[in-house]
Amino acid sequence: MKVARLGVITGAFAALCVLSACGQGGSDTAAPPEAPEATTEAAAPAEAAPEAGPAEAAAPAVGAIVLAVTDAAGNAMSGDPARGARIFRQCATCHATDAGVNNVGPSLHGLFGRTAGTVPNFRYSQANQSSGIVWSDAELFRYLEAPQRVVPGTNMAFNGLRDPQQRADVIAYLKQFSE
Ligand code: HEC
Structure with missing residues (x-):
């Protein structure tokens, strides 16, 4: 929060x-x-x-930023970091955006371009570590819809964000914490 x-x-x-x-x-x-x-x-x-x-x-x-994500119609999507900040409250029960701060979930600082399961001093599930995902706009967009479907066996106990716009907004928000 x-x-x-x-x-x-x-x-x-x-x-x-x-x-x-x-x-x-x-x-x-x-x-x-x-x-x-x-x-x-x-x-x-x-x-x-x-x-x-x-x-x-x-x-x-x-304001809104254009993401490397396309909607169902194939158009580039934009995300609004301010709206994303509000949606992120759901994530903030488990995740911090400060570097090096691991809670129930790993720090989401510097997420973009990072390989899944590589934050130091965080105990990931085998499923996450061996997913081979490199976090990008598109990978996050896919993952956040249904984490357990995309990474079966993940420890992330979160059902997902069904609304594509909410996912885009959260991604735009998280970008503020990646260099
Ligand atoms: C109930 C706690 C919880 C909530 C809520 C939660 N997460 Fe997670 N998240 C985790 C855990 C635990 C992991 C580690 C998963 C594993 O090791 O399988 C994780 C992993 C991740 C990862 C992969 C990180 C990496 O380094 O590989 C991302 C990205 C992520 N969460 C984003 C989010 C976002 C965005 C939200 C909100 C929309 C969210 N999470 C909500 C607990 C949570």
Whole structure:
């Protein structure tokens, strides 16, 4: 819970940074309208702002992010880290997102690109260790729907998230804890 909130706070903080960066950019672009022949010149900075502002580029990280996962119709799915933080409360009874913190389940810090069953000092089931999974958006998406079906004999006592969007949101949330 605390960790989930922290994530949200960090996200909010990032949003504030984005906003303040936006403010700086805004004061730069606000200058031209004061120039005598502002009418035509003012249009240019306004158009330039979206591509010029780093704030614009950073914005999607605060909202939904596109995942390497396709839905049933074959379209790329997006996940919302903020919604994912709320869904993660179900996971947080067993998992922390801090590095090196193992509870009932292993730490989920740095999950992406990691081979299943390799967090140090955590006693995995044989089933998990020999699954051969390398955690990616797509593997997590498949696993979280029905962990016991994907890794028969796993110790993870969690039925799964049937809703594809909830899985995408949790994946987007977990990405914040992977470099
Ligand atoms: C009741 C406790 C519990 C809950 C709830 C739970 N897990 Fe787990 N999870 C575990 C355990 C225990 C393992 C180790 C499984 C094994 O060794 O077979 C695990 C393993 C994992 C792994 C594999 C990690 C690795 O290093 O191979 C991932 C990924 C994972 N859980 C994600 C989640 C997510 C996301 C949620 C919430 C949607 C969740 N878990 C909910 C207990 C839980």
